[in-house]
Amino acid sequence: MIQRTKALRLLAAATALTTVALPQAGFAQAADTPAADVSDAGDMGEIVVTARRREESLIDVPISVSAISGDALSRTGAIDITTLQDKTPNxxxxxxxxxNSTLIAFIRGIGQQDPVWGFEPGVGLYVDDVYIARPQGAVLDIFDIDRVEVLRGPQGTLYGRNTIGGAIKYVTRRLSHDFEAKIRASYGSYNQREVVASVTVPLTDTFSIGGAVAYYKRDGFGRNLFTGAEHYNKDVLAGRVSAEWTPTDQLSVRLAADETRDNSNPRHGYRLLPNGGLPDFNPIGDVYDTRAGVGDDNKVVTKGVSGTIEYAASDLLTLKSITAYRKGHTDTVIDFDGTPGPVLDIPSFYKDHQFTQEFQALLQSDRVQGVFGLYYLNGSASGAFDTVIGNANLTTLTSGDVDTKSYAAFADVSVKLSDQFSVSVGGRYTSDKREGTVFRADYLGLRSPLFGRPTAVPFRIRTDYTNSRTDKKFTPRLSLSYKPVEDVNLYASWSRGYKSGGFDPRGDAIFTPGTVNGYKPETVTAYEAGMKGAFLDRTLFVNVAGFYSDYKDQQVTTQFLSGATVVSSVDNVGKSRIYGWELELRAVPDRDFQVQASVGYTNAKFKEFLTLDPLTLKVRDFADERVFQNTPKYTANVSATLGHDFDGLGRVTITPALSFRSGYSLFEVPNPVLDQKAYELVDLSIVWTSPDKRFSISGHGRNLFDRKYRVGGYNFPGALTGNSVIGFYGPPRTFTVTGEVRF
Structure with a gap:
């Protein structure tokens, strides 16, 4: 109750005091729709989306989504897509x-924190409708972007790969048939230097090529006090090229390629507990500092190519094909203990590749609209890492791969029964085949043959198997809409979500022999009801949504010490229930003053949590002792925009913003040392734009009160592992000045 009161008090204060932010008619509120093209329909803030493959007012769409334009993200100084956490409820x-660039995502309590190869994310990421199967390199920077959309709840009847918790869609800019170019340069705190440039060149009336490049460089928020290296620094180079051909009004072809190279140093974490008074083990310096001795080498490379063909066969039928190939490679090291010695060190590498093909048939008439699709994914993810425990002079090598072949057919049809009533029915059939290979072995001494000690010979094989499994599932969806008046839509929906089973890439067959059989799929049955409406002559937009989910066979990873090594277990732990609500408001009384606010509430509880007790080596129910990770009960944000045109001198807008998150646990087992308490972040942006909109200068202050908040951690207490309880933190207070020129 204290956290809730604080959140509401902060929101009220910010709304009263801010003179500003959010001129983006490209921000859709809490209960909107999947994958939407967002456009400004005027100063009164109408939002037009194409979530169901056609243009319609966001009010008319009975599916939950939030969307924010790339321009709006740039205006508020957003660096990457994690900024969406501060703008999206729940x-x-x-x-x-x-x-530095691996993503974790949770929506309404459902997600996946573990980024090891072979695990399916609970929240899917799409780049231009191409599903990104792996989280490595998925912290996408904000450049050459049209918009980002957040879809809440199970997805699968409208787009590509099914996702059980929701989806994030990163949509890049389409090319125009006019020459365009722009360059943006920034300088800021911690010697931040950034340059982003893009260009579009029309070669004919129907064929254009374009490209964008972005370079991000920043010193570290802290230092490695043992090696002297920067810690929490940034060193990223990214680029994208594309070509678009529209020979007729009926046919369009788009080819695109992208590559990102991240050479930022690895993050080793900050120790939260001392160990026996030894100076190297005590918490030291700032939370962004470390004394890690495992090294400072890190490299992440991701790249991909895609082709999209769209053909309007008639006024009623459009055919679409999306073909893509992606690959990635990561070399990194993680120091779990944060000390110079090899107490608990993890050198590792990951690599993956995927091919996807999607065919769609889009139907549109006055009363009936629908999409019918076929989807295929063929991917492989592999990797290896050493668990080096210096106090035991022991190394455990873990290596393997997981191959996936997925086939799916999906459809979603909406029928307008009258001017007031409409119904939408969808379904998806998915078949996932996975083959997993896992090898674990113990070596005396420090490091295995894969990580620098070629003469090492295992003295014990812990896991060595190859196995496969096929999971099949049909997941339906139904929604009903009723419009009592033109600008108010009442809706209710029911859907089922599914995430396939698999194999634990860390599975230890000595400790848990059943790991060779893999783990089962998890499923969710989701209910949602809401209202979306425009009031006061369309100057106030309100979205309200309530949801309830039955979650079964939830896949949970547990890691702990067994003897002189770290073991892993992935279990279908049982049952849980999740309920909550979301409220979003957007007031647009005129072009010079707008206010946006949202509040989300999630109440998630395990009803059954069956897993192995490491003390008794027997399975028991831990439901009363476990909580949902990365799921605060309350999330809230508020911002406003005050803008003013100066005759002949351009336009100035001021954008203050406040976001709040109540306390949350980083793992299913609560830990008062590691878990994050409630916190709020305050940002401020000031932007000047020239009268012809060719030039702009902006200043951005983020986390103005310099809050220190944990976004991740590791929990391996005990003398053998050096009492390794460490935390990783979000960015501190920063200031940035940006200039942009458009040609």
């Missing part, structure tokens, strides 16, 4: 522990 979107 969502956690963070850089994964120990990494």
């Amino acid at each position: 969502m956690t979107l963070q850089v994964a522990r120990g990494s």
Whole structure:
């Protein structure tokens, strides 16, 4: 109750005091629709989306989604897509522990924190409708982007790969048939230097090529006090090229390629507990500092190509094909203990590749609209890491791969029964085949043959198997809409979500012999009801949504010490229930003043949590002792925009913003040392734009009160592992000045 009162008090204060933010008619509220093209329909803030493959007012769409334009993200100084966490209710979107560009995502309590190869994410990520199967390199920077959309709840009847918790869609800019170019440069705190440039060149009336490049460089928020290296720094180079051909009004072809190279140093974490008074083990310096001795080498490379063909066969039928191939490679090290010695060190590498093909048939008439699709994914994810425990002079090598072949057919049809009533029915059939290979072995000494000690010979094989499983599932969806008046839509929906089973890439067959059989799929049955409406002559937009989910066979990863090594277990732990609500408001009384606010509430509880007790080596129910990770009960944000045109001198807008998150646990087992308490973040942006909109200068202050908040951690207490309880933190207070020129 204290947290809730604080959140509401902060929101009220910010709404009263802010003179500003959010001129984006490209921000859709809490209960909107999947994959939407967002456009400004005028100063009164109408939002037009194409979530169901056609243009319609966001008010008319009975599916939950939030969308924010790339321009709006740039205006508020957003660096990457994790900024969406501060603007979207009931969502956690963070850089994964120990990494710079690996993504963890949770929506309404459902997600996946573990980024090891072979695990399916609970929240899917799409780039231009191409599903990204792996989280490595998925913390996408904001450049050459049209918009980002957040879809809440199970997805699968409208787009590509099915996702059980929701989806994030990153949509890049389409090319125009006019020459366009722009360059943006930034300088800021911690010697931040950034340059982003893009260009579109029309070669004919029907054929254009374009490209964008982005370079991000920043010193570290902290230092490695043992090696002297930057810690929490950034060193990223990214690029994208595309070509678009529209020979007729009926046919369009788009080819695109992208590559990102992240050479930022690894993150090793900050020790939260001392160990026996030894100076190297005590918490030291700032939370962004470390004394890790495992090294400072890290490299992440991701790249891909895609082709999209769209053909309007008639006024009623459009055919579409999306073909893509992606690959990635990561070399990194993680120091779990944060000390110079090899107490608990993890050198590792990951690699993956995927091919996807999607065919769609889009139907549109006055009364009936629908999409029918076929989807295929063929992917492989592999990797290896050493668990080096220096106090035992022991190394455990874990390596393997998981291959996936997925086939799916999906459909979603909406029928307008009258001017007031409409119904939408959808379904998806998915068949997932996975083959997993896992090898674990113990070596005396430090490091295995894969990580620098070629003469090492295992003295014990812990896991060595190859196995496969096929999971099949039909997941339906139904929604009903009723419009009592033109600008108010009442809706209710029911859907089922599914995430396939698989194999634990860390599975230890000595400790849990059943790991060779893999784990089962998990499912969710989701209910939602809401209202979306425009009031006061369309100057106030209100979205309200309530949801309830039955979650079964939830896949949960547990890691702990067994003897002189770390073991892993993935269990279908049982049952849980999740309920909550979302409220979003957007007031647009005129072009010069707008206010946006949202509040989300999620109540998630395990009803059954069956897993192995490491003390008794027997399965028991831990439901009363476990909580949902990365799921705060309350999330809230408020911002406003005050804008003013100066005759002949351009336009100035001021955008303050406040976001709030109540306390949350980083793992299913609560830990008062590691878990994050409630916190709020305050940002401020000031933007000047020239009268012809060719030039702009902006200043951005983020986390103005310099809050220190944990976004990840590791929990391996005990003398053998050096009492390794460490935390990873979100960015501190920063200031940035940006200039942009458009040609």
